[in-house]
Amino acid sequence: MRRLTPQTRPARVSTPATASSTPATTPATPASSSGYTTPASTSASSSPAALPVLTAGSYTGTKPGTIDFSGDAGNVVQNITWSSWTSSGATGSGTSDIDSCVPSCAQASPSYVPATITLSDPVNGQFTQMTEARNGSTSTWTYPSVWPGGAS
DSSP: OOOOOTTTSOOOOOOOTTOOSSOOOSOOOOHHHHSOOOOOOOOOOOOOOOOOBEEETTEEESSOSOEEOSTTSSSEEEEEEEEEEOSSEEEEEEEEEEEOOSSOTTTOOEEEEEEEEEEEEEETTEEEEEEEEETTEEEEEETTTBOOSEEO
């Protein structure tokens, strides 16, 4: 039997018991606990799908600060803050003006009330349903037949 000397002895290699041919799916083990680390998973990543947009008049985009529901400024929601904007819907809150039309619509001072805007039903990357809740009533618009005239 041939005896190996320390200079010719092959090095011992220890491998983790969990090593396999598939990528690890658990977090890496800190080097301080075992002396080695487990490689992180190397799964392919895909870029997220683009979020739907709002198209109103000449505006196309996300999270507008103002939406014009009427041509005479009788219903404009402004200072909108969006609490969510996802692939399926969006919700925002702002302030809407309501004209009392007393003594006439042209002479009346507007009253400002809280308003909530909800967008839904995206089709081809664009929201097609919009709901406005203000002053105790709710109105719903469906694109493109009845839709706000603009946004910014």
